[in-house]
Amino acid sequence: MQKILVIDDETAIRDTLEQILGYEGYKVLKASSGAEGLQLAAEAGPDLILLDIKMPGMDGFEVQKALQERGLDIPVIVISGHGNIETAVEAVRRGAYDFLEKPLDRSRMLLTIANCLGHQKVVRSNRVLQDQLVPEVPLIGDSPAMLEVKEFIAKVAPSEATVLITGENGTGKELVVRAIHRASARADHPLVEVNCAAIPRDLVESELFGHEKGSFTGADRPRTGKFEQADGGTLFLDEIGDMNEQAQAKVLKAVEESRFQRVGGDETREVNVRIIAATNRDLTDPEAGFRQDLFFRLNVLSIHLPPLRERGGDIELLLDWFMADLARSLKLKPLKFSPDALAILREYSWPGNVRELRNLVERLLIMAPHDPVRPGDLPLLRPASAQAGLEADLLGCRDFQEFKARSEAAFLQHKLRENLYNVSRTAEALGMQRSNLYKKITKYGLQTQPEVDS
DSSP states (O other), rough: OOOEEEOOOOOHHHHHHHHHHHTTTTTEEEESSHHHOOOOOOOOHHSSSESSSOOOOSSSSHHHHHHHTTTTTOOEEEEEOOOHHHHHHHHHHHTTSSEEEOOOOOOHHHHHHHHHHHHHHHHHHHHHHHHOOOOOOOOOOOHHHHHHHHHHHHHHTTTTEEEEEEETTTTTHHHHHHHHHSSSSSTTSSSEEEETTSSSGGGGHHHHOOBBBSSSSSSOSBBBBBBHHOOOOOEEETGGGGHHHHHHHHHHHHHSEEEEOOOOOOOOEEEOEEEEEEEEOOOTTTGOOHHHEEEEEEEEEEEEOGGGOOGGGGHHHHHHHHHHHHHHHTTTOOOOOOOHHHHHHHOOTTTHHHHHHHHHHHHHHHHOSHHHHHHHOOOOOHHHHHHHHHHHHTOOSSSHHHHHHOOOHHHHHHHHHHTTTTTHHHHHHHSSSSHHHHHHHHHHTOOOOOOOOO
């Protein structure tokens, strides 16, 4: 229910407006002075203010100024029995949506209010869209796994069903969400993202549903939650497996009924949102502590994003895309890769997935000494086969002393590669004396220069 605050020193006007607007389905708040109206505006967060101009004490123009100074972004329609063109122009110049002259014409007033509330909804939606505006990044890849993902997006986007996306970190879950939203009938409405893992557990409910003033320590003004911000659009609940059980219960109710209450409030608010959730956890695992009724409600349509190690055929396409995109943004010349370097990239297990690949490309653009990039320019990467060989080598040790020596040697060699064979930097990163590191380099015969291709 939308709230309208009437600020007028005449009791008859306040009571009449309460009757008319209440009959039309609005909740009406009343204030007999400018000061009282400001307090109600801060505490109740109305959707619209009907503001008298001529009042004893603080007049309407002063109220307008105070609202702006306090950051209360509430649309105002000015009403006055002393109306003239100068007053109307001044009211609009100060930010009023419109001006109505007493005695109020019921039909014109209701139309002006409806137009104002509709305009405000569009303004707020546009602000959310601007906040969320990011360059469109396509889903790169033509491997069978990625073709399946693209087919899924095309099928589910036109529907209104809830979607659950699973997959490891860095596989591109957010890109899939944006693709679904763009291809849906809600594309012109907000896409609002909530990273459940990044919000303190005791503030998740406030973030999702908003709160009323005074509902907890620090709640000095009402706040609109993500559900309300996403009204008409899509709400993306990222890392939903990290949400606490109490918040899960409220989300389940909100998803099922499309209604909720703000923290500390008793007013039921209705919204029209499509829910897309994502997680890197197995929500069916009892140890995950995730409500199964919520899981089944979210898991109407689901897709698992493949890790990059299962998309070997997409590596070169992704390299080309990131190299062109990052070179353009960094104003650097794109690099090419030697066949041997490409072979290492194809063999690497990519524990950080597509995000790790992007970071590697950015690092190479800035730091790589060669063009094309050679194997020696990839010090952080170890092919999956080499990892398996290292594991077999360590497990084949005769005793614990040999295992410790081989492990230490492998670890130090990795850190030297990671720091581009700079001994001083490596010692600093390890928190050890440079002289001590030199002794271990000699002891284990460690490599101190990058490989050079012949």
